Amino acid sequence: MTQQPPPEPVYAVPDSALRFIGFLSFFDRYGTPPMLLALSLGTSLDFSQAVQLIAAYSLFYAIGQPLWGLVSDRFGRLIVLRTALAGAGIGALASIMFSDYVPLLVARCFTGLMFGALYPTLLTLLGDTRQGVERARGLSDLQIYSSLGTTLATVSAGALATSLDWRLVFALPAVGCVAALYSLRRVREPQHPRTGFSLVAALRPMNLALYTIVFLEGALLMGLLTYVVPALQHTGVSVGLAGILGCGFAIGVILGARLMRRLVARFSRTWLIGCGGLMLCGAFLPSAFWPSAFSYTVTALLLGATNAIMHSSMQGWATDIAPDARATTVSFFVFSLFAGASVATYLSAAMAEQGHYAQIFGYGLVLSLVLVFVAAGTHELWRKNTSAN
Template identity: 45%
Template sequence: MTDVIAQRDHSERTAGEPAGRPASLIPVPLMRGISFLSFYDRFATPPMLVLLTRAEGVSLNSTVQLVTVYVLMYALGQPIWGLLGDRLGRLKVLRVALVGALIGSLASIIAPSFGALLVARAVTGFFIGSLFPNMLTVVGDSYAGAARAREISGLQTFTALGTTVAMLAAGGLAVWLNWRVVFGVTVAGTAVFLLALRPVKPPGAKETVRHEVRSAFTAWPIWTYLLGVLEGAILLGILTYIVPALERDGLSTAVAGAVGATYGIGVIGGAFLARLAVAGIGRTGMIAIGSATLFTAFLIAALSQSVGALVVTAILIGTSNAFLHSSLQGWATDVAPAARATAVSFFVASAFLGSSAATGLTGSMTEHGYQPIFEGTCVSTVLLGGLAVGSHALWSRYHAQ
């Protein structure tokens, strides 16, 4: 069995990538903590929108812009952070991003007006956007094959925890204490991580991979970005409709949000299963299982929009995230080892683009209910699964030679 795993690890290592792996540049608990914080901050504002509307004396349409500008700057920053990571080094960019997130979060806390808060959240989104792709890149630099997949699943578990904590606790903190306390958590976290990074040193010259940014724009990397657009549209974009579908049938916002948070339970459980499965079935098998799980999730939603059905759908989407999304992210760390940070950042940006496009294109369909959206997504998932499984199997065969 060990020989089989070793052969698979070799087949999933990009040609020209060094066989020897340095120890992780950043301690694993620190990487997971940073991943948790990045997703906590990313999902902390939506639960507070109604409260912020009252506290700041503005319309709900205005407070929604806090999320819009944050996500926009998060997405637009991806190519910039990727290029900087390959040019300046992972550790230097990580420290800059943490300092920027610290400053942006402090500015959010002391913002004297809604306009100042809007600017502060945009700045924070730009810098927070660097953190998780940077962690993925470090994992790609430090591990190969099944070990890399397990570490990515570990990061995904903590991003799911961050998402779930934000969705369940941010609103409560804002109501019981003050909405500024929610952003104070990010301030405290970034400060702690900056201190924890002080003793960490960049790799020595012998361990440094030569970075050739152009390799991130060859055929295979571009193909993974295209898959990222399609997967982001299906998995992340249509996920947005789970909570509105529940609210449409009279469920309260709080209860609907709690049901939506079961997505995080699916990610956590799925990540545990994925770590157990990856050595035995490889990444192509992981993509196949994740695609089938995603199809099942939306098939259930297409057949029924009851609370029970949508709870199962949310959990299965989370499980699919752990198998499918983490596997595609892992592939993105492989396709351009000489420009890994750039490739990972463009993949993340592609998923964001797909998510935004999906909600933009399907928004008008909600007038007729959510069943047509879920039905169309089932068909799209079959296309995604076929393309992703087939192309990864081809890529693995080519790079095993």
């Protein structure tokens, strides 16, 4: 009986693995907020301490981005992806073991640091292994599945924590990490230029312009999205219905991503950035001038579509702008996105506390008009300079 040769390694992460890891990273990131009350009732934490777990997770999720990018450019994408999955699984298991504030806080900080490496590494892998339309379609698929992770976490985490146990919400990502590691067992490192710690290449003037633009985009797209559900509740909508209507964001992402797969073959990225920016303006327009449950639902839907069209185009730009420091650049890009969201939420918190949601979305409308011209114009300038060289 002849022995079968071992299977040949593959050098591209399977589409199914990319989508699942994208789903997993967003499920964990958005799984804790819906179960805040259950977490405070089922542990020794009070409500404010439970909120601090989310803030700490988000902080470490963001600040680890540049570090992961540098390590990825130096040692490779797959080693970062596997290390982060293993670490995230350990962090999720540690989150189950503790119910006191300090050890649970440490566990969630570590988990956020590990999960923060996943999505930018996926973007970098797409940049390494795909070109043109195929890359844009891969980014759209990744957005669909990450949005599904966000939606499932938003809808189910609170119910699971309340009806069963809050530990289950942390246990599921741990199981997912094991499954993701198994799916990568035959994958080998794709070929890409090794440039060491490419910090200088990632901080060129045009890169800095991109980080500034995505900082503003994060403030508008992710920072103000935070207020859609509270604004719905402010109109008198019940908590449960507000959560369901807020999931219009996920529907917008899915529909927008499907549309994006058709648009990328016909229009330039500059056009797509401009079109997505105008859609962002349209998202804030009804809520700024005619605030109601209907207008806030429209805002959620159009923010999702903007995320699928404009933000995925910005992601494609980030993977192209510095091939010699792709992972570092993408990590700074993601860091800028979350930093913008955090700053916007912080600056608008007082208005939200007073229920001035129309005013918040009005500021969003004005800044969106600025964003669409600056983003599209800067990308076109970069495109012409790149073509000339």
